[in-house]
Amino acid sequence: MPGNSKKNIMRKLCFALLLMIVYLPLLAQTGNIIVPNGNSLKIEMVLPDNQGKYFYTIERSKTIMWDIKTHAQLYTFSIGTDDKRNVALSNDGTKIAYNFKTSVECYSTINGKLLFSAKKQYYGNCIKFSTDDRTLLTLSSGIIAINIASQQETKFIKLDYTQFDESGATLDMVDPSHIMLLNKTGWQIWNIPEKKIDFKYAFEKEPFTRVYLPSLKYLATKADQLEFRDIYTGKVVKTLPFGQLVSSINSKEFILYNGENYTIYNGENFTTKQKLKDIKDFNYLEACFSGNTNTVYASNYSDVFAINTKSNTIDMGYKRQVADLGFSDIFSSMEYNYSTGILNLITDDSVYKSINLTKLFAFRHKALPIHTDMTTFSATGDTIAVFIEKKGYIKNIATGKFIQPAIKLTDEASSNERVNFFFSKDGTQVYYTTFSIPNQVNNLNRISLKTGISEKVVSFKGSDGASLHPDKDMLAIIEKGYQYAHAKVWDISTGKLLFDKNLGESKCDFISISNDKERLMLVRSKTADSYDFYEEIYDIRAGNLISTSPKFSNLGFYKSYDCTPDFSLLIKCGNFGSITAMNADGKDIYTDNAHTSSIRRALFSPDSKVMYTISTDQTIKVWEPKSGKLLGTLYLFNDGNDYVFVDQYGRFDGSEAGIKKLYYLKDRKKIPLDVVYEKFYTPNLYQRLINGEQFDPIDVAIKPSPLVKISYAEATRNLLVEDDEVPTYQNKTGFADITVNAIAEDDAVDEIRLFLNGKIQTLTTRNLIVADAGSGTDIKKYQLNLLPGVNTIRAVALNTQRTESQPDDIVVNYNSGANAVPANKKPVNNNTNGAPIAPVDKNATMHLVVIGINAYQNKSMSLNYALADATSFKEEVEKDAKTIITNIKTYFVTDNTADKTGITNALKQVQQYAKPQDVFIFYYAGHGVIGKNNEFYLVPTDVSDLKNVQAELENKGIAAKLLQQYAIDIPAQKQLFILDACQSAGAFETMLTSDGNQQKSIAVVARSTGTHWIAASGAQQFANEFSSLGHGAFTYVLLEALKGAAANNKMITVNNLKNYLQHTVPELMKKYHGAAQYPSSYGFGNDFPVIILQ
Known part of the structure; x- marks a missing residue:
């Protein structure tokens, strides 16, 4: 089979499998730090609140809360669903709840914490808040009510299958006293206080669609035509000959699709209000319509956007900030070099970045010239070998020079054998795999960088798993063919076959060579139909079995296996984002819900003392593999040029731009990471952790950031109002009288800093000119000597936790009489990334x-x-x-x-x-x-x-x-x-x-x-x-x-x-x-x- 055909099949299969995964991992929050990593899987629904302030994107693994105005990613809840019936947002927007059939969980959207988890009985399907938000309702052989304050449960309406078929049914609060139960056969209106049915209606013909319009109290159904019925009487209010619709969640409007156009209708009189913009590959019927805010919230796989229905403009600002680490090995190359400690990644088959796992910093390389799947990297990452179809090249991307500009292949490069593309340890040769269609066999070849001459090394039918020793001289493969399965090991420097084990009809999921090159690990079953798996260790040269672990289950819960180089641990990497470590005795010693998405790979330091897990949630976590202790998490930004490493308590190290990407949350308010710099910034954090230094937990109950405002001369501003523009003032004296006002909510002002043109003017702590300990306010006055031209003035306040305020800035333009500099520009920030260069006075x-x-x-x-x-x-x-x-x-x-x-x-x-x-x-x-x-x-x-x-x-x-x-x-x-x-x-x-x-x-x-x-x-x-x-x-x-x-x-x-x-x-x-x-x-x-x- 040609490489590209195999590749397309594998891509489709990978997507299908990933979309079938349902898992409930941890929060994307470390030590109260919010990581703006966005959604990683398909967004199943978008849920805005009634207040028009926040919305939620829900995928199968997690739920993300977004700030509509600022576009900020707020809390990430470790729960998700693909069933719209099983998630509910309270009417006041302060709580979100989920029904997982055997449990109900309710979270606060103010502080992101779990309010309660109910696990007393089977809760069926559906979940809704009562109109007063005091009760949760689920549908399970009737209606179960859970009091949110006491968690007391009551089944106040009982139903059996003959009374109401709950399969595919929905539950809606009609008003404080009535509930509507809707299924494919009709609906029932239940009187809650009297526990009786006030009205029920049976469809004459099962409708294709059923849409409830809550503000109108209509039900829209479509069988032969689109009918709008009053839910209390069942009478048809309006009939349309065509159309599908989506209801507004909070107004008397709906969007109708007539087969060609999307139009907003007024549901009270069924008149058209506005035709919506046609967006390529977008279906409004899968979106959420908030009529009160004139907004449609929609998604495109894992991206979310908002459409203003008045202006027909699209807001694409709700994006993840972390850099892409790739979706899977089918879509991106990933190669770890043990000798240099560098992890090389190509994501989206074009963006090339390297991560130094010794120092733990990342950098992005120059963009590659062509799209390709088969790419391998030199030990330092500065040279790449690229293969696509029947051609390839080797290039030093640091110098831009081709080493071998045009490699011609007899057969196509085999895209299913990515692991079998690599540089030799000394960097003088590149190994690559091609697939011969006539012979239906893969050939591992090598080419000399110096001469450009290629030669075949070994042949194999196909691989269902492979392992390359870090020295790049031994290759192990689970060789698969028609009614053929063997585990093989070659010395690829000579092409000699060292080990060959007939696997028969058993299933083998993992193969690895030990760091001493003496042993081979297999993870396999004994028979084709067995779900019991074993870890087997073989002597490579003698061929005999050394040890077998006790059996363990392999029922599809684990996505992949990896092992420490010394074979002391087998790591099971789960589709749930979990890792389970099994020791040499076959005992699971710990399980950790490590990531919020599936784990692509677990990598190890050569001495087996450090483990790195790389996930599709776009994070790299660092562990002590023997204890299962999480040391910290690496986040990359700007496609890998910036980074932050955060330990489990919230300490951090990283690049300046990376640090600015992360933030804390307190009651939905963002606290930038750099404002807690003095307390949490820890240089060399990664190296210190892996060298065994112990850190105590940090109190992360962060008080609100102080507020600070600058007053200049007679011009004053409100301390509690944020200005969008930086105020600019004119000056002819060369002196500026500045007053700084600071407030620390629930705390005291510990320090005020004033900067002139980026340089501190004073560093006075406490007991300023005016200090009121009871109210947490301070005032400080300064007289500044200005330079001719533009002078930028910035004030920052710190509270007793050393949390900084957001800075306040003004510009004072000193016109000294000649060649004054225009003042219509914003001040330079107190960091210099991308900032202009301040000129030096030649006469100074x-x-x-x-x-x-x-x-x-x-x-x-x-x-x-x-x-x-x-x-x-x-x-x-x-x-x-x-x-x-x-x-x-x-x-x-x-x-x-x-x-x-x-x-x-x-x-x-x-x-x-x-x-x-x-x-x-x-x-x-x-x-x-x-x-x-x-x-x-x-x-x-x-x-x-x-x-x-x-x-x-x-x-x-x-x-x-x-x-x-x-x-x-x-x-x-x-x-x-x-x-x-x-x-x-x-x-x-x-x-x-x-x-x-x-x-x-x-x-x-x-x-x-x-x-x-x-x-x-x-x-x-x-x-x-x-x-x-x-x-x-x-x-x-x-x-x-x-x-x-x-x-x-x-x-x-x-x-x-x-x-x-x-x-x-x-x-x-x-x-x-x-x-x-x-x-x-x-x-x-x-x-x-x-x-x-x-």
């Missing part, structure tokens, strides 16, 4: 403080290259900075003079003489360490008593808080701090914890002051200094960057330096030390140039 001064310490008083602490690093940095900046600024004032403090006094004297000089338009750069090369108080310190030359390190640091060290205060007090609005601070293995304890605490100290300082900071990894001396370079690795790369390597359009900015260091330092460290180490950079002020190339 650059204040350059450079510290370099080789010689410490304690000789065991001495360094080799810190002084050389500092000297070269000083010389390079002094030489090149003159391209942007006329005056450079340098303070060079080294060795014996670099004690606390010498360093702070230099900073005091800058504080005394710097002006707002100036530039301040601080560079430090020497020791840096985290003290026992978790504070980061620079270590001056006279810190020598290692037996009393903490006291030495407190008395003689330069604490991060002191640097923070200088960053505040130095008036220069453009500031850059560069710390090449290492830890000597003999002097200080070196741990990831220390590195993480160092990074957090620096990050908080950068964020709170609006300044830029770049820091080396805090690693040991031997990992930073290399004699062949003559410099430490960090500064070596920094110097290359300053010489032009980081330039963009002949300009080197602070952000250019950060980006270059982030990408180049790890490569250099890996080359010289064997392991990549990563610098840290944080910047919350405006980007600015440091050098312009001539």
Whole structure:
């Protein structure tokens, strides 16, 4: 069978199977964090509330609540259904309930929590709220009423099959005293207080459709024609010769389809109101119509959109924010390289991204030129081999150069054998599989990247599962053919068959080679019709069976299997999003509802200590496989360029743009993740967790964010009203009197921060000018010195939980008399992603403080290259900075003079003489360490008593808080701090914890002051200094960057330096030390140039 024909069949089969899956996994919320991952399966229905504020998209696995105005994804409920009868939203919109036949669950839509779960009896079908929302009603041999407050259940109406056939029936509240039961034969109106039937009607002919119009109290049915009947009398109110309709949930309107057009009708007089826009491949009859808000809520598989029926405009803004990780192996390539720890993915057969599972960060590659299914990746991910039909190519996508531009194949590339496309371990060959139609056999071939010559390696009929050893030299396949099933293992370097087991008629679902290459694992049944499965371990070379597990069920609950490289655990990955771990004794040691959708793959670190599960819910979770402990979840954004990693308690690490994508919810209100930055941000979180560091749970009962408003001169604004536009004011004096008002609901204001052009102006905590502890209000007044042109002013308030307010911004345009800058633009945010570059005043001064310490008083602490690093940095900046600024004032403090006094004297000089338009750069090369108080310190030359390190640091060290205060007090609005601070293995304890605490100290300082900071990894001396370079690795790369390597359009900015260091330092460290180490950079002020190339 040709590859493409097989592929189409498999795609259809995959969709069919996935749409049949029903599972009830966990929330897409971690530590109270909301992950905007949208729907992953087909949306079965859209349910808006009566208030026009929220709607719900319901699929078989989950329900998502959306904010109509802001488009924000709010709560995700771990329940779903494909039956519209079995979900109900309360009339006031505060509760949502589900009927699962054997249980009823009711959730609050205000806080997202389960209110109650009833499991006392069989609840049949249907669920509705009473008109007062105090009772839930279900249909099960009558009507069961559940009191929401007490959960007391009453069957107040009993029915048997002869009285009313409940199959396919619906239940509706007609008014506070009446219920309508409707089925294919007719309907009944029940009087609730009197428990009797007030009216019933039997259809003369079973209608094709039955639609209840609640606001009109009509029932529309269609048999021969479309009839509208009064539900209380059964009389026909209106007859139409054609049409299908959808009723408004809250008005007396309906949408009618006449076979050609969709039209809104007024149900009171059956006159037409408006013809609706025809949308390709869209059926209004499958949508939900809210007449009161003039909106149709509709879906296209897993996407949802809203149509304004007045303007006929379409709102497509309700989208998932997480990046696509692929739907299945049939639709996307996924390959994990054990040697590099890199997971390569191609999603939608075009978007290529890589995830470094060692460091846990992701990046997107350049778009691939053609659509393809068969793609494999080199160990580093920079080279790909692509095959489609009878052709292929090999290309280095980093350089854009083809290695083998036109590979011609005798047979078609076999799309069903994706696992059998791979690079050799040394990267010199590519293996690919073709399917011979005449011979009905697959051939595994290899091609040399150097010569382009191909050769056949092995042949097999077809594979129903395969396993490639991480060394890429052994391949195991469950070979399937007509009345043929064998488990085989080949040495593909030679093509020699090492193992061949006749499986007979048994079913085999999994095969894997152990990391020691000695054993083979099979998961299979004994006979063709048995549902009992066994884990079998074989000796590959001897061919004999080593062990067999006790039997376990394989009734279709598990989608796939994976195992640890050492064969200690078999992982059963479920269609329910669950994982079950079975040990070598055949015992299930834990089951976890891991994901909200099916799991594509479980991957493992080479030592079997870490497990990664990749799901169609677009998340990657990280586990301790032996204990089943969840370490955290990785979310990718912007197609993989940004990311966030969140642990089970809500701590997070990630890229700046990624952090801004996630948020907390409190009573439906969004709290952006970055406003709880100080409390929850944890650098190196992933590495620290997998290295065994234990973190305590965090209190996630987050209080509301404070509110803050800026008042300028006589212009004031309401503190409780959000303005859409940033206010702009004119100024001719050069001074601005600013008042900041802050309110902390149910709390107190802990701090107010005011930024001018991105730079902090003061960092005063508590006891401000006016403070009322009882009401949680604070007021602070400032007088600011403005720069000519546009001045952006931003205020942020923090409460006692260190939760930040949303910032308030104004623009003040200082017209200094000549060439004033127009003020009609929004201010630059306190982050620089995509922000414009702030110009440097050519006539200003650059204040350059450079510290370099080789010689410490304690000789065991001495360094080799810190002084050389500092000297070269000083010389390079002094030489090149003159391209942007006329005056450079340098303070060079080294060795014996670099004690606390010498360093702070230099900073005091800058504080005394710097002006707002100036530039301040601080560079430090020497020791840096985290003290026992978790504070980061620079270590001056006279810190020598290692037996009393903490006291030495407190008395003689330069604490991060002191640097923070200088960053505040130095008036220069453009500031850059560069710390090449290492830890000597003999002097200080070196741990990831220390590195993480160092990074957090620096990050908080950068964020709170609006300044830029770049820091080396805090690693040991031997990992930073290399004699062949003559410099430490960090500064070596920094110097290359300053010489032009980081330039963009002949300009080197602070952000250019950060980006270059982030990408180049790890490569250099890996080359010289064997392991990549990563610098840290944080910047919350405006980007600015440091050098312009001539």
